[in-house]
Amino acid sequence: MHLPRRLVVTLATLPLALAAACSGGGGTAKPSVSAATADNRAVKNGGTLTMALSADPDALDPSTSVTLLGREVFTSICEKLYDIDANAQIVPQLASALPDVSGDGKTVTVKLRSGVKFNDGTAFDAAAVKKSLDRHRTWKKSARTADLAAVKKVDVVDPGTVRLTLSRPYSPLAAQLADRAGMIMSPKALDAEGDDFGAHPVCVGPFKFASRTSGNQIVVDRSPDYYDAAKVKLDRVVYKIIVDPNVRAANLKSGDVQAAEELANTTVAGVQADPNLRVVSGGGLGYYGVQINVGNAHGSTEKPGPINTPLGKSPELRQAFELSLDRAAINKTVYNGLNQPDCSPLPLNSSFRDKGLTCSNRDVAQAKQLVAKSGFKPPIPVKLQVPNDATNERLGQVIQQMTKEAGFNVSVQPIDFATGLEQGAAGKFDAMQVGWSGRIDPDGDLTGQITTGGQNNYAGMSDHGIDDPIQQAAATQDAAQRTRLYSQAIQRQAQVRGMIYLYHQLYYLGMRKDVAGIRYYADGLPRLGTAGFAAR
Structure with a gap:
């Protein structure tokens, strides 16, 4: 999305499509993707x-x-x-x-x-x-x-x-x-x-x-x-x-x-x-994951406050929750391998993405250690709101099964889309599955989602280590500087863990x-x- 003088815009280079015709298909085969102009028939x-x-x-x-x-x-x-x-x-x-x-x-x-x-x-x-x-x-x-x-x-x-x-x-x-x-x-x-x-x-x-x-x-x-x-x-x-x-x-x-x-x-x-x-x-621009309420006590755009849930109180539990998840297995089990597992809000081929970013692998042993360190006695109760369709309910069930091994007791709560948005904005949730269709500039995937007072910051995150780099990135035209600043903000969010990213949706x-x-x-x-x- 952006600007100097005559505005040379540096953006994500992403999986495009109009794809060429796909032949056959079975199992988890993906449609073959070529250039968006591949179909040039009269x-x-x-x-x-x-x-x-x-x-x-x-x-x-x-x-x-x-x-x-x-x-x-x-x-x-x-x-x-x-x-x-x-x-x-x-x-x-x-x-x-x-x-x-x-x-x-x-x-x-x-x-x-x-x-x-x-x-x-x-x-x-x-x-x-x-x-x-x-x-x-x-x-x-x-x-x-x-x-x-x-x-x-x-x-x-x-x-x-x-x-x-x-x-x-x-x-x-x-x-x-x-x-x-x-x-x-x-x-x-x-x-x-x-x-x-x-x-x-x-x-x-x-x-x-x-x-x-x-x-x-x-x-x-x-x-x-x-x-x-x-x-x-x-x-x-x-x-x-x-x-x-x-x-x-x-x-x-x-x-x-x-x-x-x-x-x-x-x-x-x-x-x-x-x-x-x-x-x-x-x-490929958008992402899907789990938001955890860490500070949305009065509404996503209001002043953050303390949350009286185990996940909301304990960074160790939030890390354990993430370590209990296997993104690749989720993609295969729930989505037939047709999405892109990831732990970042930025698309896989974004020019603003930190090239050194690595995602954590599933580690149930470490997750159990963190649960013990948190001071909360397992099983740790978690109410997980999910959209009330078959695919998202299946995702909720897989998360429930995976996290159970680490000491969590996830209760999957299906809810209609509109009500889920209302409750998310109001902070009336423990954890919830959320999706974002994505924007072509990183600011559109970050400012409203993870900065203090952001309309879609249902987690209620409020951290200068997140806010300041994002604000600074929006004020500069230098692409390399923006990349460094976004990397800092995303790394800090990964420590706060108000959002656990799972995949980019195709x-x-x-x-x-x-x-x-x-x-x-x-x-x-x-x-x-x-x-x-x-x-x-």
Whole structure:
């Protein structure tokens, strides 16, 4: 995500995809992954593509959206100032160039693409950009305020230029503008819809919002006003909500849907084996693990306080808990070997990753010694909240079995996703399984998750050894210095252990073999603007 002068951005180089077609498949075979541009077949004009989504997104309002599924739909209807490419590098989208940054890092100038219209036919210009950015950063209901907290003021320089004045140098800004904080909404629609914009969103995109039936489907139609309309081939995309992963795979095999995102690890091999289907892989930015409440006594954004649980009180117990886990065995047992075991929040191929990082191996004997040293008598009670789906409940059971050998008595407590988020934010938990879809700059994976007062710091960690390096890294443009600072913060977090990282999640997208042109990158968001059905 970041910046000097004409903003040369140094980012993670990650497992990409649109992958080449995968043949056969059985057991734990992974889809073969090549370049994102591997599928260069000609695409014919017209048709409707139905894509199965694994859940119903929240409101389609870029200012309030907090779900990965919402981001998937936004790729079709709400473009951003910046995007990422097949190499996970930031590139202009609605902007015409990477930002110009002043010598002190506090003034950022963004030049805009010309000749662009919103999907209601109104003009895209600097005034529209200012209106959206101001809404993102100041609206009381916005979930983007932290993303743009460094932005003090947005000015219109001329119709094709905006200037952002920052309160402090902030190197991750371009990456924030390559996500929802950089999505620009139609001023006409904002004025008409107000707080209800998400029910009838209007942005710039290859498709325009047509309709939504809650819990069932979202329909988008080809936009006649799109600036690159010649590249758009599909007439319509129907996002069909199919929560059950087995039903999602079955609908793909039957032809009721032509593409299905986030195939369950248990269904990938069966989809691969179908001669009419193929599987491609994306993602790798995000992570999954267990957060332990070490200080969230009054809410994740409030002042930390003491936690009266064994794990919350004892660093030795938290270390023992981690040492009792076998990440590779978890990946094989729960996920058919289709994820990437790791102990860091940064992707495996991130250019900001500490090259000397090693993860602990399972060591039950040492874990038992630490339990004895803690002063707590085993079995140590642990209430582990998990999302109430089959895969996460299975993960909870495996953790329960592994930690039992070291002297823990884990009680697995399934809970629905929304309630789990509420209880996590409120600190009403002992330990909980959490996932994060990942961002292309390390700041997006760290500041809100492990620093004091971070919105997603459910563990309630508050430590200068974590906070200070992350803050310093965001204020510098030097990639090597940022790498050193992030390494310091991650090492300190590994000692505090409010979060035990388990793996990076790869996403598997299934599709009919005659579907071509989908771009599927490290962020795991299928881009359908160039998709369609292969010309015969």
